[in-house]
Amino acid sequence: MGRFGMFALMGLVLLVACAGGAPSSAGPTVERIGADPGEHLDREVILAGSFKGWKGGCPGPPPVSRSDWMVDDGTGCLYVHGPLPPGLDPARPKDERVVLTGVLKRSADGVLYLDVAGRKPFFPAPR
Amino acid sequence: MKRSFAFFALGFLFFMTACSGGGGDGGGTSPAAKRSWTFMVYLGADNNLSSAGVSDLNEMAKVGSDENVNIVVQAEFSSEYTDFTEIDQGSYNGDTIRYLVGKADAGSGFDLESGTSIGNVDMASPATLAAFIQWAAARYPADHYALVIWDHGAGWKRKGRGAVEDETSGNFMTLPDLAKGVRDSGVFVDVIDFDACLMGMYEVAYEFLSLTDYMVFSEETEPGSGNPYDTILAALAANPRMTPGELAVAIVERYDAYYATTERSEDVTKSAVDMSKIAALHEAMVTAAEAIVADFATVGAVIAAAQQNTQSYYYRTNHDLYDFFDYVDTNLVQGSVKAAAQAVKSAASDAVIVNRFRGDSVAESHGIAVYAPARNQVSTDQVVNELASYAALACNQSRGNGWYDAVVAMMENRVQDLYPGGFAFYVEWDTDADVDLYVWEPTALYAPWMGQSTPNGTFSADSIVTGTSAEYYVADDYVEPGYYDVIINYYDNGSTADYANVLFHYYIPGDPAGWRSAGPVTLDLSNPYTDEEITYPPVALNSYSDYWYVYQHYVGEEENGGLSWAQEGTKVKVSFKAKKKKPSFGDGGK
Numbered sequence: 001m002g003r004f005g006m007f008a009l010m011g012l013v014l015l016v017a018c019a020g021g022a023p024s025s026a027g028p029t030v031e032r033i034g035a036d037p038g039e040h041l042d043r044e045v046i047l048a049g050s051f052k053g054w055k056g057g058c059p060g061p062p063p064v065s066r067s068d069w070m071v072d073d074g075t076g077c078l079y080v081h082g083p084l085p086p087g088l089d090p091a092r093p094k095d096e097r098v099v100l101t102g103v104l105k106r107s108a109d110g111v112l113y114l115d116v117a118g119r120k121p122f123f124p125a126p127r
Numbered sequence: 128m129k130r131s132f133a134f135f136a137l138g139f140l141f142f143m144t145a146c147s148g149g150g151g152d153g154g155g156t157s158p159a160a161k162r163s164w165t166f167m168v169y170l171g172a173d174n175n176l177s178s179a180g181v182s183d184l185n186e187m188a189k190v191g192s193d194e195n196v197n198i199v200v201q202a203e204f205s206s207e208y209t210d211f212t213e214i215d216q217g218s219y220n221g222d223t224i225r226y227l228v229g230k231a232d233a234g235s236g237f238d239l240e241s242g243t244s245i246g247n248v249d250m251a252s253p254a255t256l257a258a259f260i261q262w263a264a265a266r267y268p269a270d271h272y273a274l275v276i277w278d279h280g281a282g283w284k285r286k287g288r289g290a291v292e293d294e295t296s297g298n299f300m301t302l303p304d305l306a307k308g309v310r311d312s313g314v315f316v317d318v319i320d321f322d323a324c325l326m327g328m329y330e331v332a333y334e335f336l337s338l339t340d341y342m343v344f345s346e347e348t349e350p351g352s353g354n355p356y357d358t359i360l361a362a363l364a365a366n367p368r369m370t371p372g373e374l375a376v377a378i379v380e381r382y383d384a385y386y387a388t389t390e391r392s393e394d395v396t397k398s399a400v401d402m403s404k405i406a407a408l409h410e411a412m413v414t415a416a417e418a419i420v421a422d423f424a425t426v427g428a429v430i431a432a433a434q435q436n437t438q439s440y441y442y443r444t445n446h447d448l449y450d451f452f453d454y455v456d457t458n459l460v461q462g463s464v465k466a467a468a469q470a471v472k473s474a475a476s477d478a479v480i481v482n483r484f485r486g487d488s489v490a491e492s493h494g495i496a497v498y499a500p501a502r503n504q505v506s507t508d509q510v511v512n513e514l515a516s517y518a519a520l521a522c523n524q525s526r527g528n529g530w531y532d533a534v535v536a537m538m539e540n541r542v543q544d545l546y547p548g549g550f551a552f553y554v555e556w557d558t559d560a561d562v563d564l565y566v567w568e569p570t571a572l573y574a575p576w577m578g579q580s581t582p583n584g585t586f587s588a589d590s591i592v593t594g595t596s597a598e599y600y601v602a603d604d605y606v607e608p609g610y611y612d613v614i615i616n617y618y619d620n621g622s623t624a625d626y627a628n629v630l631f632h633y634y635i636p637g638d639p640a641g642w643r644s645a646g647p648v649t650l651d652l653s654n655p656y657t658d659e660e661i662t663y664p665p666v667a668l669n670s671y672s673d674y675w676y677v678y679q680h681y682v683g684e685e686e687n688g689g690l691s692w693a694q695e696g697t698k699v700k701v702s703f704k705a706k707k708k709k710p711s712f713g714d715g716g717k
Binding site: 028043044045046054055056058059060061062063064065066067068070083090091099101102 | 281593
């Protein structure tokens with residue numbers, strides 16, 4: 001997918017989340033998830049944000065595997081467990097815009113993360 | 128008596144060098160007394176694994192060096208990811224530090240300041256790795272050396288790179304550079320253990336050919352905790368006369384035991400290979416590659432099926448080597464490829480001396496993986512970049528181009544013609560009504576509520592599950608030819624609305640307009656389509672209030688009718704799959 005397309009898609013997602021006249025059921029954000037994890041735990045969520053690879057602001061070690069990576073939706077940082085967005089380098093993230101879907105889970109250490117294992121839910125998109 | 132005195136003297140010397148409660152690097156420059164083993168850990172934790180690195184150092188200090196085993200560490204941590212004040216290590220300044228790890232007092236943690244700083248060096252440099260090995264072997268000589276390479280890992284891949292990241296320096300060591308670091312040290316390391324993700328590969332092992340006797344690694348990703356150093360080192364301390372092979376097995380078995388008794392036990396693999404058997408495995412791989420390339424027209428379908436049906440990992444292009452060739456062997460009646468597959472299986476079985484796994488999703492792991500990508504698993508730029516990196520590996524420098532030739536055959540001589548995809552459909556609406564996006568791919572109809580993956584693309588999760596009034600579909604980079612029809616169905620009212628104003632957007636790569644939109648169209652249940660089957664033209668003509676047949680996209684050389692519902696005319700009937708009962712959402716959702 002071309003860069004412009006990705007940009008446009010991201011814009012659409014933000015429109016859904018933020019624009020006036022938007023759907024009545026606003027999607028979850030990292031901030032909302034953190035405020036009330038039980039509402040979203042073990043449920044599918046869609047998140048849009050910046051790809052942070054292994055260099056984001058999520059505190060502590062990765063919750064499931066050393067290859068877990070981070071996404072920041074502007075309200076906070078969340079670890080993601082599962083395949084990387086195609087072509088993106090976790091060691092050199094460039095804030096590529098991604099949209100992903102997965103199940104919100106909590107690790108044995110109590111860390112919330114998005115499990116996207118077994119999915120291909122990624123739209124890498126430059127700003 | 129004489130022997131006892133000698134041991135006492137050695138013990139005294141040891142305690143002079145390894146201070147209780149932490150480490151030190153022994154001080155001075157003269158060699159310490161020779162031990163049975165020097166267990167080196169190259170701990171690259173200047174990244175988000177920093178806290179896990181501190182934990183592992185604490186595990187090592189539970190055992191500590193003794194009169195038989197030196198535990199020698201070069202480590203760097205990240206103050207960005209670890210609050211050193213919180214763990215009473217507030218004076219740690221981010222330097223790279225060398226330690227001889229002593230036994231910590233019960234209840235106290237390892238003192239990060241107890242070692243000797245060598246400044247803030249680039250842990251991702253092969254020269255730094257070589258210097259550490261040289262220093263460790265010279266300062267702490269032993270009969271045997273083990274080297275643990277601790278950090279992120281990515282197998283052979285250039286993106287994500289081999290293993291060992293240094294955020295301060297902004298570098299990540301490639302697989303060839305990792306081997307170079309070991310080679311340039313001039314020290315023969317009896318056992319190399321990758322405490323890192325995804326390093327359990329034929330390509331990785333071959334890169335270290337002649338540099339070590341045994342290699343330990345994981346086909347799948349590793350949990351953040353990685354190795355249980357306390358139990359591994361306790362085993363070595365209890366039996367310092369372990370052979371290198373026995374230590375390799377011990378690492379694998381202690382690792383497996385640790386994850387059998389913790390909650391972090393899903394999808395864990397660990398294995399060890401006898402490096403003296405890797406040359407034979409390589410020869411079998413090269414022969415298999417030659418056979419596959421020569422006979423691809425015949426065996427291509429089986430190879431493609433193997434790519435879809437055998438054990439794969441975090442990188443779906445990584446397949447368990449034995450499982451992959453077992454599938455090929457089982458599904459070919461005869462021929463050179465079948466014989467080659469049997470030879471690879473035999474060689475792989477000989478090479479893997481111990482293999483452990485936990486978790487259903489890795490249940491067909493046999494200890495060593497191989498890169499075997501399908502065409503639609505790798506994007507166009509990845510084809511260029513990944514294959515260039517792959518070709519440069521040591522295993523692909525021998526006769527012919529080794530397994531690389533087979534990989535190219537898999538990528539280029541695909542059995543089924545696929546066409547560029549990358550198009551996307553996005554639907555959004557303005558109420559909490561339950562609206563569903565359907566995409567009729569060339570051979571079947573799919574929707575998010577049926578699942579996220581289709582033969583040619585990926586859906587978002589169902590809106591009723593996500594709580595967001597939007598659903599999307601993105602085609603794979605390469606897709607089957609034919610028609611892709613988009614149908615939007617108003618399935619049910621929401622808790623607050625009995626209608627939805629629906630907007631549809633679509634993106635076709637190469638379209639200079641970028642995204643295009645249709646709608647809004649108001650959908651509701653005022654005039655629902657009630658037949659069990661939907662038929663053309665009623666629904667496609669948008670005569671009902673709950674269906675919007677909105678778009679059709681064709682993929683292929685030319686529009687020739689294909690399999691499209693809309694193009695086939697009134698004779699074609701297609702039933703929607705029985706819609707499963709959707710889960711109710713909580714008070715905060717629909």
